[in-house]
Amino acid sequence: MKQIELNLKQPALKGTIEVPGDKSISHRSVMFGALAAGKTTIRHFLKGEDCLSTIDCFRKLGVEIEETQDEIIVHGKGWDGLVEPQEILDAGNSGTTTRLLLGILAGRPFHSVLVGDESIAKRPMDRVVIPLSQMGARIAGRENGRFTPLAVQGAPLAGIHYELPVASAQVKSALLFAGLQAEGETRITEPVPTRDHTEKMIQQFGGEVKREGRTIVVAGGQPLKGTEVYVPGDISSAAFFLVAGAITADSEVELVNVGLNPTRTGIIEVLTAMGADVIVKPHETAGEGMGTVRIRSSKLRGIEIGGDLIPRLIDEIPIIALLATQADGKTVIKDAEELKVKETNRIDTVVNELKKLGAKIEATEDGMIIHGKTPLTGGRVSSYGDHRIGMMLAVAAAIASEPVIIDNIEAIAVSYPEFFCDLERLIQ
Ligand code: SPQ
16 A cells, blocks of 8 residues: 655646546447457557556457557457457456446357456446346346356347436446347437447447437447547546646646547536636547646635536546635535445545545535635545545645645556656646
């Protein structure tokens, strides 16, 4: 367990950085590359631990994947190119790897076993196992397939119409992967729109998928073709520097080549609604969308965050909670029960750790309430093995009046291995 003591003395943050590639898109680019026929070249891939776990699983499934300084090259041989793994597939800390792989493995004609770390072992997998079983999958695991380790005996799948009980891009994506290999059509109805990277990538790899209102429809048996993918910067990683720029004095931070897919830009809407001095300049790009986002030190006000906005900023809630401690008045975050089943229970970890630094914050059943503006003091806190909590606490340390010791800091490498280098580059 690594720890860091940050005595940042409330610096101004100035400069331009490019955050690493989007984690969700990086995972999917390897998965589609592995299932497509021909070569897929991926640039600006996130070499964080989670995405490296995805590469490792596909290598074990017989896919040749080359790693150079700037590119990942996947030599896909189509769905039939996957072979029965000789070893257990280890998803590490990655929920995306675990859930999306289940959708892929469910229809492959072989046996495989999927595990992850201690945190993955506590995250619910029945949300994918139940609908996949309705499609014909044979998946066994602890507590009736609710938890890893999971054993998959691939079986022929048939399309279903499934109404997602929770808004989850991971469940939707697992079912889309299963649907692509199923007999007939698969229809998935979302309660609220979630990130649509999988849908976009089906099209990018030459397949078809359509949206009818809240329902996504995909036909089975479509061939996928290898292609070139450029992964935009991860807006979930950029969020830490956007908030840092807004809450530290005399700061101006510019983030270039940030992904601006509208299903992910809830953080920009929250910053704007809170009164932050933020400017977005989109590039003229097709597909995912990308641009420059600039932020300056800002006077902020509390707001209410809930409803359809939640899936569009779900991973940013820890850093939004810190932002709210520096806003005048009350911020209410609601409709966010899903936070309880992330790498940690993010309602509890955010509230407990920020309280230790002097924040006025309380947990609710489906979110949290923050009273600002509150100066933060020093103290000893922990990421509890959750990368987003670790980075949020490092940004908190930048505005704290005393040193902050953060335990379990190694978790940050899951999504942003260069986080501290980038933070240092901005410190004046
Ligand atoms: O992959 P993992 O561990 O689930 O990662 C997290 C994160 O904070 O990085 C969640 F803990 O992001 C999820 C996100 O919360 C990534 C994701 C995706 O790529 O499809 C979708 C969201 O999860 P969900 O359960 O709402 O679908």
